[in-house]
Amino acid sequence: MIAFRYLSRELLITAAAVSAALLVIIMSGRFIKYLAQAAQGALDPSVLLMIMGFRIPGFLQLILPLGLFLGILLAYGRLYLDSEMLVLSATGMSGQQLLLYTLAPAALVALLSGWLSLSLTPQGIVRVTQILNEQSALTEFDTLVPGRFQSMKGGSRVTYSETLSNQRKELGGVFISDRAAPRGSSGAKSSDISVLVAQSGHQELQPDGSRYLILQNGYRYDGTPGQADYRILQYDSYGVLLPKPEPVSSIGSREEALPTAALWGSTQPQHQAELQWRLSIPLLVFVVTFLAVPLSRVNPRQGRFIKLLPAILLYMAYLALLIFIRGALYKGRLPAAIGLWWVHGLFFALGLLLLYQERLHLSFSRRRAARVPA
Template identity: 65%
Template sequence: MIVFRYLSREVLVTLSAVSAVLLVIIMSGRFVKFLAQAASGALDPGSLFLIMGFRMPGFLQLILPLGLFLGILLAYGRLYLESEMTVLSATGMSQQRLLAMTLVPATGVALVVAWLSLSLAPQGSMQFQLVLNKQDAMTEFDTLVPGRFQALNDGSRVTYTERMTEDRANLGGVFISEKRLGQDQKDRGISVLVADSGRQEIRPDGNRYLILENGYRYDGSPGQADYRAIKYDTYGVLLARPEISNEVTDRDAMPTSALWGNPEPRAVAELQWRLSLPLLVFIVTLMAVPLSRVNPRQGRFLKLLPAILLYMAYLTILISARGSLEKGKIPLGLGLWWVHGIFLSIGLGLLYWEPLRLKMASRRSMKEMARG
């Protein structure tokens, strides 16, 4: 029991450290992406941390199996390097018994991954989609930030305001530049609107207008001296009507209960993918235990790179098979299970090859001694 607690603590501590580092790296990259979208006006800056919270379960369900795999390699590699595993082997600790002890914390990790993949991650993806739908329904008036030029409508309109009240009801120092397109969708030049002030007005029919006051409108084409200037006291700019959609089409956001019994290839592939992640935990544990065995003279990182490449091959083939299953290129009965079968065989081969090799070498040495 003391040995079991010691080994479990080493694995779990290393797992926590590795997973935390991986989570920070991945979330930092995604946060920069969402931050860029917020800077361009595509997202509300106030919802960034909410979005990251919804995306975290989806990240963790992939990070935890990798963290466990690296945790076993690093923790047990250190024990081999410091000859602690040699002492344990001398007291009867076989590879099979070491694997059995390692599967106990691995089972806990698998249960957490199953909870994430089957329940929490789909819920987070659904909420993430709803937030994006809400963001898409926002008008340019809602996402405008004082003192910054904001490109909208694929860059066809650029809006700027010098100041804005806290309730976002009134603007000051407004500038709007918009491309003019003819009925044939050809460029007819640009229109520039400048105004001292502006406000949003919602008509009874639901249309929203940005009412500009005391300003000028300039129409023309860059490089040509045919501009037209119009002074106005009040000018209305139609804002795109928001279309609020509660429909969630992302496959990752579908509840697991809706996937059971669904014969569509996309639903079958998504369900098998969610079930594959907990199964992945046990198979990578089976591979990690023999791969962690190192010679103290070789160093603890000798097998780390090949082990990571093996894990990446496993995950890459699994993702590729998922895509093929969705497209109907793989029979639904075969599904993703053949990938797990291949790497289960690799793990069993790694587990039993080294003891078998040592036994054969020992017999060979005894025969040579007998001949001598």
Template identity: 45%
Template sequence: MKILGYLTRDILLHTVAVSFTLLVIIFSGRFVKYLAEAAVGNIAADILLPVMLFRLPGFLELILPLGLFLGILMAYGRLYVESEMVVLSACGVSPSRLAAYTLVPALVIMALVALLSLLIAPLGAAQSSALLDDPAKSQGLQNLAAGRFQTRSGSNLVSYAQTIAPETGIMQSVFLSQRARSSDGRPELMVTFAAEGEIVINPDTGARYLELRDGYRYQGLPGRPDYQVAYFETFGELIPEPEGGIRSAARVDGKPTVELLASSAIADVAALHWRLSLPVTVPIVAIIALCLSRTDHRRGRYIKMAPAFALYLLYLVLLANARSVMEESGGSPFVLWRVHLLFLALALSLLYGSGVWRKLRFRLANRSRHAAA
């Protein structure tokens, strides 16, 4: 029990340290990226930090398995370099027993990841989506400021609203101007006037639309007589979201797990098996890390860090691709689970492969000696 407590404490301390470092790096990078969106008006600045905090469990469910993986590599790498593993082996601690000891902290992390993946992260995603979809926090085409002309980032669109109701986000006296090209390639100008407008969110897809009411659209080249005038009672235009932006996360991530269990939609089934598969990765990567941590004093404790990290990234990439295949082609969930089976086989081969190969060579050598005698 003392050995188990010693190994468990060492692994968990390294896991917490690595996970905290990774969390600070990833959280800071995402915060700076989303802060740029707030700077150009894609989201309200005052909800940026609450939205990031609500999405924190979604970061942790991916960071903790990686933190455990690197924590085992660092903890056991130190034990190998300082010859403590040699002492444990001489005291009768076999690879199987060491794997059993390693699975104890892995099961703790697995339970935490399962709690995050199945319960806490969906709640956080739903809360962040509710904040982003709040009309009072998403005013106008790009959080328009009343009485100011604004230019949308990455386009030639100029927008203006005379007044904006803070409770509903409804804009009065809306003006839009955008440079574009006609079907024959000629430059032209599109100018839109509307009595009022507001942001409308599709409840199924989460896409945002600018809906204008009671207005006119003028399209053509200034100074030329061949321009078009169109009157509309209602006019809607999709508001494109920046790639990788804060609203780009799929709406299915905010659905409760119970709702996914009762759904037969392809996206919901893929999301459900993705949530179930995240905890399964923890014991698998723990065994792989145990096997890859073997080193000695000459090679050092960090010699296998880079290839081990590349192997972990390959694991995650294959899982993400399997989920994409399920969503796009409606494939069986086995597409996702066969990735786990592949890496489970790899973990077992790394753990027992050398021992099986030694026994096989020993038996072949004995048979050769008996045959020669």
């Protein structure tokens, strides 16, 4: 029992540290993407943390199996390197007993991964999709930030407001630059630019649902950069149609947002593929445990990282094959009865082969020695 607690503690601490590092890396990259959309006015900065919070279950369901896999390799590799595994083996702990000890924390990780995969991740996708749909319905006026040049329409339109009222109704010190299509013959590199400046402005909703920014007391400049043919127009009131920001793509497919209960009993290939994928996440945890325990066995003279790269490549092949077969199952190219299960069976058999390879090699050597005449 002491050995079990010691091994479980070492394994869980290492797996948690690896999973936390991977989560920070993945969330940082995703947060930068959303932050860029917020800077362009496609997202309200106030919803960024909410979006990232709902995305965490989807990240964790794939990070936890990898974190456990690397945790076993690193934790047990250190024990082999420090000859602690040799001491445990001398006290009577076999490879099968080590595997049984490892399956206990693996079961805990599998339960957490299954909860994320079957329940929290679909709910998070639904909430993020709702937020993104709400954001895609916002106009340029709704996402305007005072004191910042804001790019819209793929960078062809730049808007600036010096001040903005708390109710987002009145603007002060307005600047709008809009680049039109190239003028002249095909292939011309110059393009027309319209620049609007105004002392103030406000939003106005028309009966047809369109929104206009009504600018007051300003100028409009039309022309081509590098040419002295600008037109200047002074106005007391000028209306500018407010375009909607570019639609924000939702995350995941429609099936990924469905609750797990809606997938049970469905005969649609898409539903079968999604259900098997969700069930594969906790099953993946147990299979990688059977792979990682024998792969963590290292020679102290070789170092603890000698098998790390081949093990990671093996895990990547496992996950890539699951994703590939999931796509084939989604398109109806494979029957649901076969689905993803044969992939798990293949790598489970590989894990058993790695686990018993030393015993098989020793048995084969003994048979060869017995056949040699004295």
